[in-house]
Amino acid sequence: MRNEHTGIHVFSDRYTLSPATVTGNVARGNQMDLAMLVTVATLPQVKAGKVKALAITVPQRLASAPEIPTLAEGGVPGFSGAPGFIGMVAPLGTPPAVIRHLSSEIAAIVARPDVQAKIATLSVEPGYSDEKTFGAYLVAESVKIKEIIKTLPPPQ
Helix, strand or coil: CCHHHHCCCCCCCCCCCHHHHHHHHHHCCCCCCCCCCCHHHHHHHHHCCCCCCCCECCCCCECCECCCCECCCCCCCCCCCCCCCCCCCCCCCCCHHHHHHHHHHHHHHHCCHHHHHHHHCCCCCCCCCCHHHHHHHHHHHHHHHHHHHHHCCCCC
């Protein structure tokens, strides 16, 4: 978490993957004070009572965990992490008609109740964005992340 949102200093101890962070922490007797992790890695441990979720970084509570408040509800307004997503992209130069067809087929698949249920098991909210909306989202998030990276101190 960045200092301008909370006024606190948080030491970063990076693992390569969030599941390793959760598993390693639980195995060592919960020695970690705080971590920001993806829900797919964390929610099973939260539901099992192994770790406590303080808040989620997305603007709305998750349907899969409505008991976990957002950071804004917890008193940290203005902070919003990028929601987890599963996206599909095509190689540069793919004809627009092919992209529209694939997008339409993906929308139909994602709308199926069995697929919605399977996606929900990943602790992400099922949803669909068409190719233009998803492309714009990726560009906007890339710009935001680039600006955040510029503010970080060099790794030591």
